Amino acid sequence: MFPGFKLECVASGLDLPVNLAFVPDPGENPEDPLVYIAELYGTVKVITNDHVIHTYAKNLLNYEPDYKFPGTGESGLIGICVDPASGDLCLSMLYEEPGGGVKAKLVRTSSSDGITMDSMTTLIDNIPSVRAAHQIQTVTIGPDGKLYVNVGDGMLHPEVAQDEQDMRGKILRMNTDGSIPDDNPYPGSYVFARGVRNPFGATWRKSDNALYVTDNGPEIDDRIAKIEAGGNYGWPETMRKGSLFWWHYTQAPTALAFMQGGQFPSEYDDELFVALFGSASVLGPAIKGKKIVKLRIDDQGVRSYDEFVKYIGNGPASPCGLTFCRDGLYFTDLHGEPGESGPGPAGHIFRVSPEKPVKPGAVPYTEENQSLCICKNCPSYNLCMQSKMQILFCSRGASECEVERKGCLCGECPVTSKYRLSGMYYCE
Template structure:
């Protein structure tokens, strides 16, 4: 969905299509409420009963929630694949990051590199892994202490729910939440013992997922019985309540502004690029939208849509959010001189993912692409950490943000294009005056720079860079700058003009400069927060747009 604002502002309106990255009801149309339990709602972990064993399936559930998003496929960080059954890739397997240690050493936490990675803020190699709770860390430690067995003998830990409460839903908005269990002997079976689920929702008896589209408002109380695979089975009864609300207005805005939907039915929209000098007629091209799963849509001045380019991916992009489903078409920008559209995207070659930039040329006034020309390719990419924003600078050059491909060691290296800002001519050739001669690299040492915008007041590029657990940052980019992200001793505070801790996943951004906003908004920077992807609606860590005032040197002096 796109929106129109009064007073109208062109590039800033980009945020309200990028809001599709912020609102799970658009980015995850079939899965608004994701399966990971909400932060702060995990039940306290009951201390282990003496001689009670931890089954690896419970450890795998922790990995699924925290680690599998990145650790999958042939480009998994440290060549550690955790999707499916991670056991054979962990226990007694030598670490690729820390020679002399194994990933999991049965009976020894100190000799288990994975355990060090999840418990040490600054490990001697790489960076801290995951955002595990102390209870999750304790369970992994207990499992190691017990010998890190895949299928230990009974007795087992008592059954315990890790989902003490279920989130509220909204009428006609897709609902999906799993009940997570520890203890006993998986697999588990789930059945409704008493009460009733909200109208339109059903319980999966094998997966413990409550899914569907609620149809009636109200509060619904029920009890679910969970049994394990022991003989005789252990069981636990869990009482829950789900509140179904009327569909809510998603955005609050300052007085004097209005939000009006103008384009709907866009599947996974990522970025927006306005035509710099659009024609005056209702049918003239007004802006373009990149759709993650392989399309670009042109939107006319009258907000009618036209498919500009399709079938842009040579692999099946569908997958999990957050996770393998986050690869596809991302950045987009329009050349003011020719009207050509540039888009960044991922492609597959021999089961590995790479990033490229494609230039599209139209012969019908920008309505459809007639030709496609790849101007740069071969940039290794990984889930989410891929080719990102595209901009055209005041110098007429094309600038590309690239993620580190989940390989931090690549970010500072001059022979690797990951974790960088790249600068090139519009035909893909290398400018001779790049700050690192003989390379496309304009700046390095970045982790996952989603957003980018040029500030008219000083002519500098500003970007948003996503941190790990802390230190999302805004950065003013200087030619030849090194911004601190690397494998050893990473520092995401380098060059930051603003830091977010905890992380909020800042994504798209733009400066308000020439549009008819009130004078007090002139020159302000606006940044969208994606936040935690599996949480819907307003929350403290996302689903909002933040306003920044900068001084003449580009320092943040005020934000709201």
């Protein structure tokens, strides 16, 4: 673990949690949805503010998946994002045709309470694919309100990555109803950029309003690229065209995210964090993958590179999904520890946060901050605190009342984001 940070497990018992998407502006009630989790074999879970895990949707794949890693087990449901305008989810996944062929599609799901899916509509489908990696992958919504979809080259015919008529090996751009925007670089086409191979991860950077992706190479040259409209990133001739950085020996980079919300101290502002999956068949620590790295990157390339979190156990655990929430960097572990591995719910979600609050003692005891405090909704808030009319413990300090830990809502509180706090249980 990088000095000055701590690691906590916040959820367990997940089945191949391949990606996660935080609600952009979550509600304050304990039962409001906080984060959605895509499980590879067709289930979407949601964790609410009170840390309860619910099943939002299941059986989204219309075929029987297996657990062959590496191999056919690496495919299924991968992309997930929350539409900030509606709260709907956009999901990317494979499906099997009646004749046995495999295709890829993007769907939108709706829910009245955010906890259980009510309906699903297909945005695009019929994208050729295979039951293996290189499929349709991460989905994001850009600052322009458009959907951006990473699509792998389908593995068998890498030359399609250069074919402007084919959606494989591309970054696609579309309206949130699945139609083609008028201002796409190729008129009448979803294609936004071409020449990518197996682009698992995507994230938006506020400082330049640009999309950055990870793209997995063959035996060499996994890379990070900044995606420009109409750009050609070179595959299958090369993995280096248009790249800002590449690992010569493959590390299997999956998700990536910039620190741009004040979750870490200011010296980490705009640094990029990348999950390096490595190989699930390797037990214990590994030179290739099984870690999270942090990079300072600009248009000329990488300025610094550090290991941030590294696996030191004996099992197949490895990071995959990764994103920032208000109170830290969250990442998923697909395969768990020794004894947990194999078919079944062995996956976890971890949070990395600073050991010390980002701005300790910075919260003034004002009427506005008292009105924002959500301690009164917290399961740990007890009658003693209530009778003394105590709130805003991050400002006033710990309560004299005895506190039994039953959960803490501080991570979801607007005061936390306003003052860039990272602590919890200020009342005890």
